[in-house]
Amino acid sequence: MTRVSLRALLAWLLLATGVASAHDADILYIEAHRAAPESPEVREVMTLTPESLARLLSLEGTGAALNTRDALAGQLDAISARVWGSAPLAAGGxxxxxxxxxxxxxxxxxxxxxTFTCPPGPLRQRFALLERLPPEYRVILGSVREGELPGAVFADASRPEVALPDGVSRTSLSGRFAGWVGLGMRHIFEGVDHLAFLLAVLLVGGGFKRVLWLVTSFTVAHSLTLGAAALGWVVLDGAGARWVEAAIAASIIYVALENLILREHRHRVLVTFLFGLIHGFGFAGVLAGYGLGESVATALLGFNVGVELGQAVVVAVLLPILRMLQRRPALHTRAVRAVSIGILAVGGFWMVERALG
Known part of the structure; x- marks a missing residue:
């Protein structure tokens, strides 16, 4: 298989799902199925985004798209062998x-x-493929039959080898989605665009009660669209996902402009709710590319809880600072103007970048 043909395949995959969004997927999700602890047959299903596949194969750039299904199928088979060759499975040593x-x-x-044929004994898998990916990537083992363990086992570059549960073990509810909670928190802390929007909203948020209304409206709105998209009720194709990212940038620009132009913000709760719906689709884009299979409900719950916890931490840190500024009106006015101009500039850059792909 040539380097050119691999590039052609990845071009087809990238065109099929659209340009990578600002929320880069950084998970390889695996479900392992073993009928019984000593069964020789083990079947694994790995799902990952085309962007992750491109990184995994260490390719840059694209070529001409493949035109026939037969050619595509042939390339995918070779790629599958290459990827699984970097994730060897062992049993009983x-x-x-x-x-x-x-x-x-x-x-x-x-x-x-x-599909693997394994000797008796506990299963262990080494994900050597993590060595070819950025350090923030991780593998999540979603479930092992018989005995559901959604999101129970995580592997990353620092711990590439993990023991797979034996198919009869069970974990508590907290153990099942704790990892997804952590991913949700990490996403809100690393999601600079969401933080910029939240900061722009809070700059003129007012008192504690009004801030509570603002945060609640944003939370309710993005939870609605996150759930709808992650559960497949609303499906965004590649172009749709790209425009969602552009719309998130537009929401940042709009709120920053309001801060600079308007003296009163009577409809800020409604504005925050409407833009929260768009941000929810952005959050959903993180989950949509993973192909979560049987663990979608656990992943959705845990990820959303993590997002809310992360958001609460951000508000808890920012609110006392903003309240102190509000006690000095002149300083507060200058701070709102300066920070809003900065947010406006960054939002404008993101808008152009995402609209142009």
């Missing part, structure tokens, strides 16, 4: 034998499957 593998492009992600 002995290597498992991969007997089959396949790959299929889905709407928002790529699905790679593999």
């Amino acid at each position: 002995q290597s498992c034998t991969r007997t089959a593998h396949a790959a299929s492009p889905r709407r928002a992600f790529v699905e790679l499957t593999a």
Whole structure:
């Protein structure tokens, strides 16, 4: 398989799902199925975004798209073998034998499957593929049959080898989605655009009661659209996801302009709610590319809880500072103007960047 043909395949995948959004997916999600603890057959399903696949294969740039399904199928089969070769599975200290593998492009992600024949004993898997990815990437083992363990096992560059549960073990509810809570918190802390929007809203938020209304409206709104998109009730194609990202930038520009132009912000709660709906689709874009399978409900709950906790931490840090500024009106006015101009400039840059892809 040539480098050119791989680039052509990735061009097709990227065109099928749209340009990468500002919320880069950084998860490889795996479900492992073993009928019984000593069953020799183990089947695994890995889902990842086309962007993650491109990074994993260490390719830059794109080529001409493939025109035939047969050609595409041939390339996917070779890619599947290459990826699974970097994630060897072992049982009882002995290597498992991969007997089959396949790959299929889905709407928002790529699905790679593999079947292994394993000797008796506990399963362990080493994800050497993490060495070829940025350090923030991680592998999440979603479930092992018989016995559902959604989101229970995480691997990253510092711990690339993990023990797979034996198929009969069970974890508590907190153990099942605690990892997704952490991912949600990390996303809000690293989501600079969401933080910029929140800061712009809080700059002229007013008293505690009004701030509570603002934060609640944003929370309710993005929870609604996050749930609708993550559960598949609303489906965004690649172009739609790109315009959602551009709309998030536009929301930042609008709120910053309001801060600079208007003296009163009577409709800020409604504005925050409406833009919160758009930000929810942005949050959903993080989950949509993972192909979460049986763990979607747990992932949605845990991720949303993490987002809310992260948001609460941000508000708790910013609010006392803003309240102190409000006690000095002249200083507060200058601070609102300076920070809003900065947010406006950054939002404008994001708007152009995302609209142009």
